[in-house]
Amino acid sequence: MTGTAVVHAAAGTPSSDVETATAGTGKLAADAGAAFVLESKGTWWHAGFHMTTATVGPALLTLPYALRGLGWWLGVAALTALAAVTFYCYLLVSRVLDHCEAAGRRHIRFRELAADVLGPQWASYLVLIVQTAINAGVSIGSILLAADCLQIIYTHVAPHGHLKLYHFIIVVAVVLALLSQMPSLHSLRYINFGSLIFSVGYTMLVSAACICAGLSSNAPPKDYSLSSSNSSRTFNAFLSISILASVFGNSILPEIQATLAPPASGKMAKALVLCYSVLSLTFYFPAITGYWAFGNQVRSNVLKSLMPDNGPWLAPTWLLIVAVVLVLLQLIAIALVYSQVAYEMMEAKSADAARGRFSRRNVAPRVALRTAYVAGCAAVAAMLPFFGEIIAVVGAVGYIPLDVVIPLVMYNMAVAAPRGGTRRSPAYLANVAIVVVFAGLGVIGAVASVRKLVINADRFKLFSNGVS
Template identity: 30%
Template sequence: MADTKASLNDSAHGDNFAKKPSQVETGVIGKHGSTSPLMEIVHNDKWYHAGGHISTIIATPAAYAPLPFAFAHLGWEAGVIFLLLAGLVTWYTSLLLASLDRHDGTRHKRYCDLAGSIYGKGGYWAVIFFQQVASIGNNLTIQIVAGQCLKALYRLYHPECAPTGSCGISLQAWIAVFGASQLILSQLPDISSLREINLVCTLCTVCFAIGCAAMSIYNGYTQVDRTTVTYAVTGDAQPKIFNIMFALGIIAFAFGDTILPEVQATVGGNAKTTMYKGVSCGYSILLSSYMTVAIAGYWAFGFNVSSFVVFSFTAPSGMIAALYVFAVLQIIGCYQIYCRPTFGFAYNHVLRKHERVWSFHNVLMRAIVTTIYMAIITLIAAMVPFFGDFVAFVGAIGFTPMDFILPIILWQKVGKHSLIVSCANWVIVVFYSIIAIVGAIGSVQAINADVVNYSVFADLF
């Protein structure tokens, strides 16, 4: 009944929420409680829009393509178990997070505001920290992927290029081209304005996953000598241990989603029911497609699979090109959503609340903020373009706390739960806290090794 009443109070622009914001929210969340003081979120998105946002946020090519590589360092049994477990746990924690909508009578539009309403300033700033680490780290990672895909596409149609090394336009230039395109799209004001783009991106996600699975099977049968394929995890004991840690970080990255409350803020009607459907839609796509790509890619190439499985494919060239295009298009939508927490934090300090969203001052400030952001991310991506290393690092220290741990901690604080449920929840928290630590160690070791072996601004690929 309370949910029905609350949903009826949502106006077209969602202004009519609780009249007294919490202390943490005061002066931080703006007039409409949105990511920015001047971004009115239109609360009329449907469950399939939410599912599209979730799929776009989580299921990027940077999440799909390294999964066979993770399996290569875990082996068949452990790879399947850890991937399935991560998917089911984050599905569960996403439902818990969606259930906290209006837990205190207020519809919180941001993860940090929700945490602040439960744990005060400590919860608010903890989420701000982890969300920024995950969001910025994710965009750094996928910008490297986009640059690599663009360069690979260029190389595919320039046979005079050597198999590796420089070829016409450098990797750094392609990374910069992608950054420039994102700067333009960043002028769109909010997540709702991206919904059509994200539905296209979701279609590209599905096409990329199906294409990767199909190409793995085709190449595995026709391009690979099956007698040379091994599934044994080779190497010395110490590198094996670090690689297992690294692989766990990759799997954590694959289920990264740090802005589910921000997505929930865009839906209309009964927000909980709508988000339950959206989350279930998104995770059904995720789990089935992740498992398919991981198994097919690992089967095709075994231990020698590339850290980005598409780079292991050798034919047909037209399909390889299509996969690169699908990857870049999907990354566009994902990148834009992950920009928003950082943009919103800055907008709260530089935009004028009393002026229109498209006033000269606010347009100018938005352009300055987005330009600085894109310049910094592009510079770092160009300096250290080690895609696989950052995937594991961001998964371990950004996404694991936000997706596996914090939702349960928030849920446990809000209400009374049975002993069995509480014990199960705390087992998940402890287990994935350990995963976060070992994943971070493995990824830092990999980054250190690459920094030693390659120069800054290395034109890899």
């Protein structure tokens, strides 16, 4: 799709009579993915809701475990540094998008932006492959964790019940298949506002539960020492950094910015401020209270520490159940958001943009393809209940390149170097330094994640009845 076509398709043209003119011709460019799924009607606060759902999720409950591998001061410093760097990188992605829009080329897909700025076609394919792997992984992981939440509630209500994890995966998949028929990312704005409220709610509840647990006589002794082995301490530190990078990950910012009513320039910065305001509240409280309560005995998900398999729960039951319900609800929203890129790609090929969004011609393939996608993700979740361990590797390999390295390279190529007239401007050199550091961290973090996967491989069983 050429620049003029992108601008027109993303400009919020009504889906019932989309006529997207290809630049320089009078022909129609039938791109239903742009016209239907990535319709551009939103405000900056709607984009903020989408950003918050895509960034602030239950993965933050792994933050106490990340601090375990780094210790108090280095852990909090790394958490703060990752927050600052990711905010900076997302802001630069938005500025590159604004820069292209000002030149008459509004991009609504990450892969299109990469192809425009980076040039070679392989750059577009690289972004597409990494983004697709991350988005599918998040969707699968969300289904799995949502089913685990249902199983926790069910086990509490019916301790001797016979339902297995895969039963709850089916329940979650049915709900997602129904909600996935909402036609566009913009149509999820109220769900994502609810997601924002849920994230604040369960993080405050989990933080309160950690304080209760830390003051409980049943809590483990508070030991904040690191591993005595230099090699283990090093691997744990880099694994923690990989976890932090994954927690801050957001692979769909261009698609979120595409939902803004044009002109989009400057609006995404406000959305990022909203997102990171929520993030500062929801990340630090559970990270600090969880690590304080359990020290180096904290499990990879702090909820597992609060609800041990053997022995009583370490906080009031009602509080933990409400927190689990809120986590469950937000996981549904996260799966919906991260599925949108897949839906956009499917509808770009299967739907007819010249017909109405709700015409029989477009509804039938939408229902079939989206339901099939959800069913596929659910099947993988049921088969690989240890998928959380795998997604840690995907995160280490994918999030740092997509969220840090590529944005900085694109900004240097599109904005920093042309504006400064030299490749030695302070902004350019600072970006290069960040790229070098985080590329190295990504490689080492991937090695550490694979090492952990290999160490724990004997616990992994296909179609087992619990999340590892």
